[in-house]
Amino acid sequence: MNYYESKDLGRFAEVGKFKPELMDKFFDYYNAAVGTEGALTKREKALIALAIAHFKPCPYCIDAYTTACLENGANPDQMTEAIHVAAAMAAGINLVHGVQMLNVMEKHGA
């Protein structure tokens, strides 16, 4: 069995089978934050979402936001730069913890 079936994305709303009021609040918030033009365009929001989809490797989100980027007119260069931002941030987040390593080494007098 594959845990990630692309068709399962269409069943997302079923998570509201129990306590539907909580999912309703989530979808209202999600659609307002991600799915509308605001200070950021829908294209910019889709590119941010694509970057996060790669940062938190989520096959559903990569599927949805690759399509959303294309349907909002993003080009392959912009999409690729977005995932490089995610990758660079992930590397930076790992490496900046090297300061903690240095702190511990200093504590040990090393």
Added chain:
Amino acid sequence: MEKAVLHLVNNNRNNFENKLIEYKLNLQPLSIDTLQVNITLKCNQACLHCHVDSSPQRTEQMSKKTIDKCLEILQNNPQIKNLDLTGGAPELNPHFDYFVREAKKLNKHILVRHNLTVTIDGDPTTKESKMYLPKFYAENSVEVISSLPYYQEYFTDKQRGKGVFRKSIESMKMLNSVGYGNKNSGLILDLVYNPVGAFLPASQESLEKDYKAELMKNYGLKFNNLYTITNMPIHRFREQLERHGTYDEYMEKLITSFNPSSALGVMCRSLLSVSYDGRIFDCDFNQMLNMQVFDGKPITVFDFDYEKLINRNIIFSSHCFGCTAGAGSSCGGAISE
């Protein structure tokens, strides 16, 4: 075999017609402003998304006799203001220049679906040069509508073949040099975007801004309007979807994106489509699916009857969801924003 196809068409037709009933929409013809004539299936390209299945190997051509009949229809019906020539690459019909010149004499607005590269490639079989086209278009005040699926090379060549982007840029430069795209010249060059795959077009307005900025910045090119068109899930594009296992997903996307405002403006309400052999259809897509007007009692340019045609029932099928999804799609781009 034909019975099986007809059965499928009827089932699909119900699918779309049920949607019209659900939204209480009655899509009768409003006018016949435009005669869209497909004068050849021959093309110098063989694009992945082509709903006409055009290629250099196709030999179907409209005869001069049929072209003369179309001209007679244009002359006798002043309500029809536009002649929209398509193909294939319409310039590969040997009577293309004649058709344009004669329609110009009738004071019709002439639009040509020009693929840009035919100017550079010429006729793929006769090797006849087509470098005269930009000047010819300018002399006859033709509105040029050209496919350029993207403002970058990668997507354009992926859909239309290697080298197409570079040739398209070269051809646009020639059109700009005779005045096309210059607001004061009165010569109109429109570009057509269609997605390079199984997704819907972005907003026409936002893409037009990108195209204008990028083509000017990188190549110094100008054009007037960008039209976004949805890929129709028939023929070559349908085969591509089926190869990738995404046909059902794409159809579901089109159906769930049904927009009643777009439905009200579908192009079949204001045009007629004529095939190379003179048969009349509601649109170019119905033509390619062989779904003739009057549902089995076909009419051709040789028995053209304006009153009968304006009062016809348009024939719908599942591919019509391609024209009504999201902002809609027509030969003039998005229908609603």
